[in-house]
Amino acid sequence: MNYIGEHLLPGQLGHFFIVLAFVSSLVATFAFSKAANSVDPADEKRWKRLARISFGIDFLSVFFVFGTLYYIISAHYFEYFYAWNHSNRSLDTSYLLSCIWEGQEGSFLLWTMWHGVIGMLIMARGSKWEAPVMAVISFAQICLATMIIGLYFGDVFIGSNPFLLVREKFADAPVFARPDYLSLAQMQDGQGLNQLLQNYWMVIHPPILFLGFASTIVPFAFAIAGLWKKDFGGWTRQALPWSLFSAGILGLGIMMGAAWAYESLTFGGYWAWDPVENASLVPWLVLVAGIHTQLIFNATGHSLRATYVFFILGFSLVLYSTFLTRSGVLGDSSVHAFTDLGMNTQLLIFMLIFVLPAFALYASRFKFIPHIKKEEETSSREFWMFIGALVLFLSAAVITWQTSFNPIYNKITGQSTAAPEDVEFSFNKIQVFVAIVIALLTAVTQYLKYKKSTKEQWIKKILVPTVITAAITVTFFVVSGLEYDKKGPGFQAAIYLAFFASVYAVVANAAYIWAGLQGKLKAAGASIAHVGFGLSLVGILISASNRKVLSHNTTGINLKFDERSKEKPLENLTLIKGLATDMGAYWATYQNSDSTSKSGTISYYRVDMMKKDSSESFTLYPNLIRNTKGQEGFSNNPDSRHYWNRDIFSYITYADNMDNREDTTQFVNHSLKVNDTVYYSNGFFILNKVVPNPSNDKYQFSPTDTALMADITVFSKEGTQYAARPVFYVKDNEARYMLDTVFAQNIALGFSRVLENQQIELQVKESSRMVPFISLKVYEFPHINILWIGIILMTVGFGMSVVYRSRQGRLKAINKQKQAA
Known part of the structure; x- marks a missing residue:
C-alpha cells in the first residue's frame, strides 16, 4: 500500500547508517586486534591504518544517526514511533534533545556517540597502547550498535530500531489499513515528553552523565590491554589522566542529576538514595578507589593487582547499572528508571560478555602481575591511601547490595518483598561512617610520606590544621549547630563527628596547598578536589540536618493525600486564593495560576x-x-528563592484544578428578611441589609440603575467573620445576579430574586470544588550553596589533575626519547 504523506527517506538513511556503524565497528575491532598482536611493525601499521579508517566511519555514522533522529523529532514526523512516542508540537525547542534520551534507543545512541569521541581522541594522540585499547572500545561499539539495530528473526529480535514507523509498531491496528492515516486527528501530534524531563537540567545532565559512563571504558580498556600484552604496569601512567577525567566528569554528571532532582522532584532535597542514583554513584566510588591505588603503584609499586580489580569493576558496574535501569527491574522502585523493552537477555549478554572474559583474563594472569611481598609501613602514605580505597570499595558493595536485593529478588521469585520503611536512613546509618573515615583520611594522609614517615614530623605538620578545625567546629556548634536528632543520640553523634571530619578535610587540604606545595596550584589538583569533597560533605550535613519545614499547617484544612504519598498533611499549608495565610515568619498569599504552554499542560x-x-x-x-x-x-516542578546562605524551596502538593471531576453540588434556596439567620455546615450567616445601586470597591452602579446588594456577614464556628455581598440587578430588561464566594468557608451566595413581604431569595452552595486553592510545601535549606561550591571545586580539582598528569606524561616521554637518541 502506498501511504500518503510519509517521509521515509530519513528513516531509511538513519537505519542504513546504524548498519554501517555496526559493520565498521566489527572491522575496526578485528583490525585493531590484529594490530595489537602483530610482531612485524609494518603489519601493525597496515592493520592500524585500516582500523582507524573503520573507526572513523563508525564515528561519522553514529553522528549521522543522531542528527537524523533529531531531525525527525524537530520536524514532527509523527509517522515515526520514536517521534510520536517521545515528543509533541507544544514542546519548547530546548526540550527536543531531551526527547532523544527519554527513550532507551536514544540513550544508547548518546553513549555510542561519546565512545566515538573518546576513541577519536585516543587515536589522535597515538601510542603503543592505541591498538589494544581501541580494540576494546571498538568491541563496545559493536555491542552498543546491536542495541539499536532492530533486526528480527521470527519472534526473536536484536535491538530496538529508533526509526521504526508507528504502523510497523502497531501493525494490526485497523487505522493503518487507510493510506491516508496521517491525516487522522490522532496522528497530528505526539504523546509528548515525560513531564519530569521538561527541565533545563535534563537537556545538559544526561549528555554529561553518559560521557562519564562512556569514559569508564578507557581505564578498563587500559587494564585489559596490560593483561593482554603482559605489560602489567606500563599502562598506568598513560591511563592516569583518563581515569581522572572519567571520575571528574562522572561525578559532575551525578551531581547535575542531584541538581535536577532538587529543582524537579518533590522529595525535598537533592539525594534520596533512589536506585538509579545509586547505580551511577557506585561505579564512581570504585573508580575513585582505583585512581588512588593507581597513584600508589606509580609512586611505590604497591597495589597494582587492586588497581586492575577496581578498573575492571568500575566499567562492569556501569554495565550492571545499565542492566538494572533498563531491564524494568527498578520500574516500581525508581522515579527515573527505563521501562522494559523486552531486551533483558540482550542486556544481560552485554554485561557478561565484558565482565566474564575480563575477570577470566585477570585470573589467568594474576600470578604474573608484579606484587611487592613486603607489606606497606603503617606510617606510609600508600598504606592509608589503600585503606581509603578499600573503604570506598566496601561502601560501593553495600550500596549495590541494598539497591539490588529487593528488586532482583522480587523479579526472580515473583514476590513483593518490601523495602525498608525509612529507605534513606537505611543507607545513611552506614554511609555516615564511610564519610567520617574517608574525610579523616583525606585530611591526614597527604601529610604522610610514601614508604615511611616519622611520627614527630607528621604530628608537627598536622597539628595546626587540627587546631584550626577544632576551633571552627566548636564555634559552629556554639553559634548554630546541627539540629538533626530524629534517629537517636548515636546517629546524632555520628553526624557531629562527620561534620568535624568534613571540616578537617577542607582545612587540612587548604593548608597542604599552602605549606606542603608552597602554593604551587599547578600541582594542587588533588588537594583542591579534596577541599571540594570536604565542602560537599559540610553542605550536605548542614542543609540536611538543619532543613526546616516552613509550611506548617495553621489553617485547620487538612488534605487527604494518596496512600502512596509520603506527604504529611501537617507539613502542607493550604492557601485560599487571595487570602494571606500565616506561614511562620511569612505571610503567604496564593494569587493566581496561569498556563504558559501551548497545550495548557x-x-x-x-x-x-x-x-x-x-x-x-x-x-x-x-x-x-x-x-x-x-x-x-x-x-x-519546585521553585526556589536563592540566598547566599539559604534556599527557600517550594512545590505544589495539590491544587484544585488537578481534579477534573464535575462539581455536582446544587444550590439551596432560602427566603429571608433583614436580620434573619441561615445556618450552614460550619456556621451561620445574617442578612444585615439590602443596599440599592451599590457603589463601592467591588461594584459600581449609578443611581439610575436597577440593582440591589445583599449585605451579609458570615460567622464560622472558629469565630471568624467574613463579608459577603451578592447582587441582583436588571439589564436589558432581563433579571440577573452575581454570586459572591467566601472561599475560606467553601460557600457561594447568590441574590437570585426579590420576594413579597420584604423578603429576598438567597441561593446557597457549599462545595470545596469551587474554591481556588493550592496545598504548598515549603522548606528552608540553610547553607546549601556550600554543597554546590564543593561540587564545582571537586570538578575543577579533577580537571587540574588531568592537565598536570598529562603534561607530566608528555615530559617523561620526551625525556625518554632524548635519552634514547
Missing part, C-alpha cells in the same frame, strides 16, 4: 511571600505539568 502558581516585619517580599512560581503519556497524573 503546564500551570504556574504565583505565591507571594512577605515577611511579617515587612523587611522583605518575593514571589515563588512552582508549577504542575500534566502527564501526556497516556496515564493521568502531574509532575511537581
